[in-house]
Amino acid sequence: MSNLNDLSILPLPTGPVLNADESDNRLTLTLEGQPLLHLRLERGETLHLHLLAPQQVPAARAVWAACYWLFARQPECQQLTWHLAHAPDDALRSGLLLATGVAGQFLCERTLFWQLPQPWLSQPLSGSYPQQMVISTGKRHPVRAPKPRGEVYRRFDARLGAWVSLRTLEVEVDLARFNRWQNSTRVANFWQESGSLEQHREYLGKLDADPHSLTLIGCFDDEPFAYFEAYWAKEDRIAPFYDAGDYDRGIHMLVGEEHHRGPHKVASWLSALVHYLFLDDPRTQRVVAEPRADNARMISYMQNQCFHCEKEFDFPHKRAALMILGRERFFERCGLA
Known part of the structure; x- marks a missing residue:
C-alpha cells in the first residue's frame, strides 16, 4: 500500500497526471507539465488556502485539482476554506465551492466534493433519465x-x-x-x-x-x-x-x-x-x-x-x-x- 505522506502525483482518469510540490505552507500544482495553481497554506483547525496572486481568478478545474490533491493526501480532512477575491462561477454552480457569510471566503466540503460525478464516471449520468x-x-x-x-x-x-x-x-x-x-x-x-x-x-x-x-x-x-x-x-x-x-x-x-x-x-x-x-x-x-x-x-x-x-x-x-x-x-x- 502507498504511504499518503509520500504522495507526489495523482493520475487522472482522463489521462493527465497531477503533480504537486507541497511543503508545510506552500502548494504548487502542475498538470501535464503546465503550472496550474500556486497556493499558500494556512494550517489550523481547518485548512485555509490563499492564492499567491490574490487577484487571480483561478479556473474551476484548478480549484477542483487542489481540492482533490488535498482531500486525497489527507483523508481525515473534511473541509477546505478558500480565500478568493473572485470565485469561478462554475465552481459555485456545481457545488464545488460554497459561499459563506464572509466576503472572499468559500468552502469546499468533502461530502460534496465526492458527489461530483466527473471525472470518475466514464459515461453520462443516467440520473438525467426522465421518471x-x-x-x-x-x-x-x-x-x-x-x-x-x-x-x-x-x-x-x-x-x-x-x-x-x-x-x-x-x-x-x-x-x-x-x-x-x-x-x-x-x-x-x-x-x-x-x-x-x-x-x-x-x-x-x-x-x-x-x-x-x-x-x-x-x-x-x-x-x-x-x-x-x-x-x-x-x-x-x-x-x-x-x-x-x-x-x-x-x-x-x-x-x-x-x-x-x-x-x-x-x-x-x-x-x-x-x-x-x-x-x-x-x-x-x-x-x-x-x-x-x-x-x-x-x-x-x-x-x-x-x-x-x-x-x-x-x-x-x-x-x-x-x-x-x-x-x-x-x-x-x-x-x-
Whole structure:
C-alpha cells in the first residue's frame, strides 16, 4: 500500500497526471507539465488556502485539482476554506465551492466534493433519465435507463497505489473467467452457482436481458479480479423485506482472483462500487446487500465501509443479513483517497 505522506502525483482518469510540490505552507500544482495553481497554506483547525496572486481568478478545474490533491493526501480532512477575491462561477454552480457569510471566503466540503460525478464516471449520468412509473411482474417502479456498455468508473486509489475501475461484463470476453470463479470451492460455498460454460452463458444472458440488473467486472490496474451484480432493489426479490425506495440499488459481490483478496483490497473496491452507484443516479439514496447471515467476514468488511445490519431475514434459499448504506452516511464519512 502507498504511504499518503509520500504522495507526489495523482493520475487522472482522463489521462493527465497531477503533480504537486507541497511543503508545510506552500502548494504548487502542475498538470501535464503546465503550472496550474500556486497556493499558500494556512494550517489550523481547518485548512485555509490563499492564492499567491490574490487577484487571480483561478479556473474551476484548478480549484477542483487542489481540492482533490488535498482531500486525497489527507483523508481525515473534511473541509477546505478558500480565500478568493473572485470565485469561478462554475465552481459555485456545481457545488464545488460554497459561499459563506464572509466576503472572499468559500468552502469546499468533502461530502460534496465526492458527489461530483466527473471525472470518475466514464459515461453520462443516467440520473438525467426522465421518471415514468410502470408496473412489471406486479411491482410498480420507474422505467430504467438503457444499460451502459464498456467502462463506467475509474479512479486512482492513492492508498493502494493502483487504478480501481468498473466495466460492464461482456459474455464472449468474460465467460471463461466467470465460469472459473464460480467453480472455485470458496465462491461456490456462498454463491451456489457452480456449473458448465453453457449454464453460465445462460445465467449471464438472462441478467443481460433483465433491465433491473447490471453485471460488472472489477479491475485493479485493468486486471479483472471480481464480478459484481448491481440491481434496482424495487424490482428485486429483496423489495418485500424492507421499504425499498424507487432508486435504491443492491449489490452482489464475488472476488475471483485469490491475490486480490484481503481487507485493504475490499476497502478499495467496495467503496468504489458504492461510489459509482451513488454517482450513477443522484436519486439513489441507499445501497443494500443481502449476504448470507453466516458470512461473518463479508459482513465485517461491509460494516468497516459504513454499512449497518438492519436485520436478518429468510430467503427461500438462505438466511440473509440485510446490509444498508445510506447516501448521506457514505459521503459524510467518505474515506476515498
